[in-house]
Amino acid sequence: MPGAKPLSLRETQVKSMRLNGLLASTALGLALLTSQPGFAQQTDQQKVDAAVPVPDTTLPPPPTLKDVQPAPAAAEVKPAEPKQEAATPAAEPTKTEPVQNATAPAAEPPKSEPVQKAAVPAVETPKTDLPPKLNLSQPTVTADAALSDKLREMVTGKQLDRVGLRKAERTGVESFYAARNYAPIWIGSDAAAARAASAIGYLNNAEAVGLESSDYPTPDFKAATTPEAQAEAELRLTASALTFARQAQTGRIHFTRVSADIAFTPVAPDPADVLGKLAASDDAAKTLDSYNPPMPEFKALKAKLAELRNNDGQLAAKPEQKKPEQVRVPEGKLLRLGMKDDRVIALRKRLDVPGDKNNPVYDEDVRDAVKTFQETAEIGVDGNVGRNTLAALNGDQKGGENRASHNTIDTVLVNMERWRWYPRDLGNPHVVVNIPDYTLTLWNNGKPYWHSKIVVGKPNKATPLISAEMKFITVNPTWNVPPSIIENEYLPALREDPDALDRIGLKVEQRPDGTLRVYQPPGAANALGRIRFNFPNKFLVYQHDTPDKQLFARSERAYSHGCMRVQNPFTYAEKLLSLALPNENYSEARIEKMLGSNEININFPKPIWVHLTYQTAWVDQDGKLQLRKDIYGRDAKMISIMKGSEMKVADTAIDRPPNTSSKPVRVPVGMLNNGRGGGYRDSGPNFFDWLFNGGDQQEMRRGRGPNGPRADSSGRYYGSWR
Structure with a gap:
């Protein structure tokens, strides 16, 4: 390099040593290095530093480190290093070399920290290639997460509508699953599987409590092998459980569909509460059954229903209930105390009267037995055998009041x-x-x-x-006469006879608001x-x-x-x-x-x-x-x-016209003069004129209604009326 200072002999030797180490294998190089007595005396930290091809910070002044570049190359020759880039910062000291001094290496040991961090992955790298235990457990965690994610998607999306829940139930499902981070209750563990089996078994036998199992379809969890199928099966069983709980508690048929004179205040169970009880229960069947009526009357009918179904619609005959053929009392005239008639013999046998069964006299024993029978049969109790008593004795009572009208x-x-x-x-x-x-x-x-x-x-x-x-x-x-009776019965009767109410002790008055009160x-x-x-x-x-x-x-x-x-x-x-x-x-x-x-x-x-x-x-x-x-x-x-087909929606209420039987009867104020029974006036239009003539005041003032003349001074009407 132009202008470079010639290397000293020691520097040349060091450089040569490092180059030779790169040519040899890493193991052999380390063996040769550790065999030197001086190296063996170094600390563990120094051994780590020496094992990594980085600048030798123990050498004299930093200027001699400027040309030490092989360190990055040493990192690159390790193919197993996952973090080769981390070794690069080891050469950075050459960039800051002008500001270092001879005491820097000893005074700033933290500067070697990046080198240590780079070395740790090199030691632990083999562990990242050997995770068989972690890999085996991973699919289970992934499946649960996937199921929860799919549940979240279906619960919060429009897919929830497909399982047939009502608005209140959808809201309950949303709040319930959101509160448990969309963890399922019917799938995912042995306890959940047992809970599902219990619920399915109960719903499939809903006929036992008077309901229909087809109204509560249950899914096949074994066939649900994907998170999407499992989530859908979860929600379908949830929907059936909620529908059952509601119908078991309030009915499959809403009372408004039966008659207008039925009125109750049904309280459907809270959907989130139902699911919470099911999730906390180890017996889902028992939990679902708790929504049926608890009255002994209901439970007794449930037992009889099972008996009827097990015997083709007939009650099981018990040996002690079998009785000998009933004796029939022949037709004839009225039988009463003191009479002597051969039919009394049959009567004694029919009622099992103590004493001589062949005695034809209608004595007090016979009379008392007849009275007891009449009380039991709820017919007139007089001790005589007339037409009605004879029909009851022979099982021929008209109308069959002790028989059901249907299957x-x-x-x-x-x-x-x-x-x-x-x-x-x-x-x-x-x-x-x-x-x-x-x-x-x-x-x-x-x-x-x-x-x-x-x-x-x-x-x-x-x-x-x-x-x-x-x-x-x-x-x-x-007795305050109900408005329905006033309007439907008493007013029509008054058209025929304005004194009718007075004769039976009824009083009529008109309140300030025009409403009528008829009372006794x-x-x-x-x-x-x-x-x-x-x-x-x-x-x-x-x-x-x-x-x-x-x-x-x-x-x-x-x-x-x-x-x-x-x-x-x-x-x-x-x-x-x-x-x-x-x-x-x-x-x-x-x-x-x-x-x-x-x-x-x-x-x-x-x-x-x-x-x-x-x-x-x-x-x-x-x-x-x-x-x-x-x-x-x-x-x-x-x-x-x-x-019928109405059963599909029978648990939904229908609107009924408001009950008007208690709505007061109202007439114009002043039409009624509170006085004697009928409350009439001697002159001018009165209440009955208004009632009978339909309120046509002009006709009444002329003395005539639309269908005939009005009442005379006696308060009685004449002519033809509707």
Whole structure:
């Protein structure tokens, strides 16, 4: 190099030594170097520095290092070095050489740090080529991550719509999986696989609880071999589990599709809560089953359903239930106490009357046996054998009130379905009205506490299905006539006879807002009798006494406008108050002393739930399946839905016209003069003119309506009316 200073002898020797080392193998060079006594005495750090072809910083002044360039070349001859570029900085000191001095190497040991770092990878490089254990575990980690990523994509994207979830359920799924970083609950571990198997097994047997397994399709996880297929299988099972939980709790058929006189407040389970319980459970089947109604009535029907299905729709006959052929009592005249008739012999055998079975005399033993039978059959109890009693004795009662109107399995299924509409906790105590059975039962501590016959609504004035809280009892009630009765029955009757309401003790008044009130003051003739049981509801129905006691002797008792008439209301009141106010010592005698002309309310400190049910099938205390007529056609409607195309959307509510039965009847203010029963005026247009003539004031002022003359001074109408 021009201008370069000639090398000293020592420098020449050093350079020659380094060049010769490069020509020899690395192992041989190291062996020769370490064999020198001086080298062997160096520290470990010095050995590392000497093993790497870098400038010898122990030599005299730096100017002698300027021409030491082989270090990079030494790094390049190592093919196994993964970080060859890291060795390059070792030559950098030649660039800063003008500012170094003779003491720099000793005073600045950190400057050798890059050289040490470059040497470490050279020692550890072989380990990066030998990772068999890490490589074997890598696919599992990749698969889990891929599944979570695919779940995230499907949950947050539109793909979630494909599994048939409702909006609230989609929201619940999104929040649930997001909270667990999109980790699956049905796949990925032994516990998840067991959970999935339990859920699938239960959903595939949904028929056992009165539902359809086809409504809850389950995936084949064995066939899902890709992250995408696994994610889709995960979400399909999740969707089926959520659909089952909702329908098990609120029903497959929404009550609005059955009738307008059914009203409940269904509460569907929270989707995220359902999934959380499933994820935390070691028994998914048990968790899913918990969404079915917990009432003993439902569980008893479930057992009977299994029995029916195992016996081709018939209940299994038990040996003790088999009875000898029933004796038939021949037709004939009325049988009563003191008569002598050969048919009495058949009657004694039919009722198994103690004593001489061949005695033809209708004595007191026979009469008492007939009374007991009449009470059991819920027909008129008089101890005589007339036409109705004879038909019941021979199993020929008209209408077959103790028989279901449909296939027994279908009847059980719709009754199980209706239990899903009711609150999970019926309350303690609580009252259950069974409309098709015409009975009322007060329950306490899980057992029947009191039982009574009732009269229910006519088929066209059906008693509604509701759950409501009884809050008080009214002694000496005033009957405020429901608006529907005013509009549909009393006003048409008044067209024929304006004095009709007055004769039956009803009063009419008009409020300042124009609405009409028709009411009957307290008294023995009051339509509500002497006592009323109040549980406020939008249908304005309640339970009450009645002056028409004769109706309780009939087997079918659908005669009211929707309210429930109780056979023994004072006993009912005593039983209710013994539970609601146990320290007040209410008795029938004490309540009867309250009778008079003023209303008296007895408030409950804690409401008692009342459930108006429609049980055409139930299991009695003896374990026998009882069946009743479908008097309102509720079963027929539900069976039709179950077996038709509507079933696909049957769990979705439909809009019903608002209930107008409680909407007050309104007439123009001033049309009614509050006075005697009808409340008429002697001159000028009156309420009945408005009612009968359709509000045509000009015609009324002329003394005529559109269909004939108006009422005369006596308040009576003449002429033809619609």
